[in-house]
Amino acid sequence: MAKFKKNILCIGAGYVGGPTMAVIAAKCPDYKVTVVDINKDRIKAWKTDNLPIYEPGLLEIVKKARGKNLFFSTDVEKEIKENEIIFVSVNTPTKTFGEGAGKAADLQYWEKTARNILKNSESDKIIIEKSTLPVRTAEAMERILNSGEKKIHFEVLSSPEFLAEGTAIKDLLNPDRVLVGSRETPGGIKARNEIVEIYANWIPKEKILTTNVWSSELSKLVANAFLAQRISSINAISALCEKTEADVDEISRAIGHDSRIGAKFLRPSIGFGGSCFKKDILNLSYIAESYGLHEVAEYWQNVIKLNDYQAARFVKNMLKSMFNTVAGKKIALFGFAFKANTGDTRETPALAVTKMLLEERAEIIITDPKALHEAKRDLADIKKGVTLEEDVYKAAKGSHAIAIMTEWDSYKTLDYEKIYKSMEKPAFIFDGRNILNHKKLYDIGFNVYPIGKTPLSHL
Numbered sequence: 001m002a003k004f005k006k007n008i009l010c011i012g013a014g015y016v017g018g019p020t021m022a023v024i025a026a027k028c029p030d031y032k033v034t035v036v037d038i039n040k041d042r043i044k045a046w047k048t049d050n051l052p053i054y055e056p057g058l059l060e061i062v063k064k065a066r067g068k069n070l071f072f073s074t075d076v077e078k079e080i081k082e083n084e085i086i087f088v089s090v091n092t093p094t095k096t097f098g099e100g101a102g103k104a105a106d107l108q109y110w111e112k113t114a115r116n117i118l119k120n121s122e123s124d125k126i127i128i129e130k131s132t133l134p135v136r137t138a139e140a141m142e143r144i145l146n147s148g149e150k151k152i153h154f155e156v157l158s159s160p161e162f163l164a165e166g167t168a169i170k171d172l173l174n175p176d177r178v179l180v181g182s183r184e185t186p187g188g189i190k191a192r193n194e195i196v197e198i199y200a201n202w203i204p205k206e207k208i209l210t211t212n213v214w215s216s217e218l219s220k221l222v223a224n225a226f227l228a229q230r231i232s233s234i235n236a237i238s239a240l241c242e243k244t245e246a247d248v249d250e251i252s253r254a255i256g257h258d259s260r261i262g263a264k265f266l267r268p269s270i271g272f273g274g275s276c277f278k279k280d281i282l283n284l285s286y287i288a289e290s291y292g293l294h295e296v297a298e299y300w301q302n303v304i305k306l307n308d309y310q311a312a313r314f315v316k317n318m319l320k321s322m323f324n325t326v327a328g329k330k331i332a333l334f335g336f337a338f339k340a341n342t343g344d345t346r347e348t349p350a351l352a353v354t355k356m357l358l359e360e361r362a363e364i365i366i367t368d369p370k371a372l373h374e375a376k377r378d379l380a381d382i383k384k385g386v387t388l389e390e391d392v393y394k395a396a397k398g399s400h401a402i403a404i405m406t407e408w409d410s411y412k413t414l415d416y417e418k419i420y421k422s423m424e425k426p427a428f429i430f431d432g433r434n435i436l437n438h439k440k441l442y443d444i445g446f447n448v449y450p451i452g453k454t455p456l457s458h459l
Contacts, residue, residue, distance in 0.1 A: 004032040004069065008198070009083035011076065011113055013037035013046055015053055015168075016130055016161045017089035022061045023172040025070035027202040034071045036079050046072040054343070057169035080120040085194070087159075088113055089130040094279050103286035105279075107137070114144040117154075124153045126191045129217070130161060138213045155191035157182045158213050160220035165274065166341035178208045181216025188213075221284045225300055228277040230265040232306040238268040238452025239313060248452025249434060268451045270405065270432035271310040273338030273347040278304055311349045314403075314451075315356040318430055321449055321457075322401060327361035330399040330424070334392065335406025335433075336378075337371035345374040349432075350405040358385050367395035369408060393419065401428035407435050420444050426459060 008024065010017045013035045025033040037043050045052040047066070051059055062070065073079055080086065090113050095106040110131060117127065127145070129138060138156045145154040158181040163171045178199050182192035192210055199208050211219070238248040248268045256263030272278075281300050289297040319326060338348035345351065354364055364386045366375055372388050379386055389395040392411075396402055396419045404411060412435055420427055429441055431450045438448045442456035449455045 005030040006032070006085060006194075006198075007083040008033045008085045008087070009079050010035045010087040010089055010130070011037075011080075011117075012087075012089035012091070012131070013039070013042050013052070013072065014089065014091070015165075016163065017087065018046060018051075018053065019055060019058055019061075019163070019168050019172060020089070020130065020161065021087070022058065022065060022070060023169065024198060025065035025068075026061050028198060029065075029069055031198065032069050032071070033065070034073055034079050034083065036073050036076045038074065038076065040074050043072045043074050055168045056166070056341075061169060076116065077120045080117055081122055083125075084123065085126045085128070085198075086117060087128045087130045088117075089161075092131045094282055100286055103282040103289075105283050107140075110137070110141075111144065114141050118145050118148050118150075121150070121152050121154075125155075126194060127154055127156045128195060129156070129158045137217060153187070155182065155187055156213070157188075157191055157195060158216035159195060160216060162220070162223060165339065165344055173202070175203060175207060178203055179211065179216050179219055180208065181211045181213040181219075184212055221280045221287075224276050224280040225284050225303065227265050228272055228281055228307070229303050231267075231269070231272045232303045232310075234266045234268050235271065235310040235451075236306055238310075241452040242317075242454070245454050246452075247454075251452075268434060269310075269349075269407075270314050270353065270451070271307040271349040273349050274344065275346040278307075278347050307349075308352070311352045312356065314430065314432055315353055315360075317449060318357075318401065318403070318428075319360065321430075321447070321455070322428060325360070326357060326400075328363065329401070330363045330365060331357055331401045331403060332365045332367065332395045332399040334367060334395070334402055334404050334411050335371075335408055336366050336368040336375040337406050340407045340409065343370040343374055345371050345378055348378075348405075350375075351378055353403065353405065353432075354379070354386065355382075358382065361385075363387075365389055365395045365399060367392045368406065369410060371406075393422070397422040398424060400424045401430060403430040404432050404435060407433040412436060416441055416446070417444055420446060 008031055010021045017035055021033050021035050042052045049059060051062065090109045092105045092107060092110055095101050138158055141156050160179060162175065180192050180195050182188035196208050234252060237251060241248040252266040255261050256266050281304055285297040285300040333350055333354065336348060336350045337343055337345055357364055366386065367389050368375060372390060376388060392414060427446050429446045429448050434450050438450055438456055441448045447457045447459060
């Protein structure tokens, strides 16, 4: 008699695959869960207490199941043979070459994985797309898997992730919903029910949504596009607020109380970043364009256009406020990660702001509690004009202006009187996240420029 009810494999030990499988293993002790990756260092790290990614609560979950029913391996071919349920969680970046460059998803790693599954399978399998993929990718995977001469049946399902960095474990343990899409065939529905049964070990049935496979694939792109759209929408209004002396936070609060709208993702800022929003909107736009839906493609392109505009507008406001020049002036950027509680700098607005300020010949000092290593990598091609500084007070010393780039809680409680005394005068603060007490800063002596609010200036 088998020790485990079923054997689950995840190909890809990255940000999605590792945490998702750790939670499944912890919540489903009668399932054997194995995570494979060709990156030996990454797999080695998953076997230690120094995991390759940081998420609050992740290590505790991993330690609960590791060695019992959660295993990590680099032997991809062997594990494909031995597992009947396979989650595919490989990287699908935006293409940088050829047709669709800059918009379409690069599916080369995904296709190599599909061919590897076909080559090494000796029995029927359920394949679940966990990566973010263009709609109808499952159909392409089915064609690859069914192109062999083996008498093996593959059911391809879609179950996209909806994780936010910094809260991934919370999102996995108590999700708003889990989506499982399949073909509406007897075989597809049977496979779908098997995956629903896994999730039902800890997620209420009413939160497990089942759809056709195409709806599931498209839902992930649409969810991220809608969230990004809300950020761009409130940022567009922030520009209008600055011209009319309205207060964007008051407007956010007013419209957020409308139950039809809701309060989430209505905080004005210098713009969204991260690995998903821009990539998924570009992909969605490309898909629409490929079907001849030009107006739909343009609509979603404008969400990104507005996001780029917000960062550029932030720099223009700095220039205008600082007597139309920042040449030779020191500007301290507080934060470089795209959001708080992560070291991730992918698509961070801080990088765009840094480059624009360097074009204006400013001297940039960057500080961040978690992301300086990534900042060094992102700015490797810039030879002068940028200094990285761990100590936030040293970063501010001698600067003409501070710009808040990331909403780290630690920035709210700094000794701004001490900082003000150490800066060149007049001293400016540009709050790109609206997290500071602007009146208190003004009383100290700062000239304060928030997003979407009337500036508090002594000049």
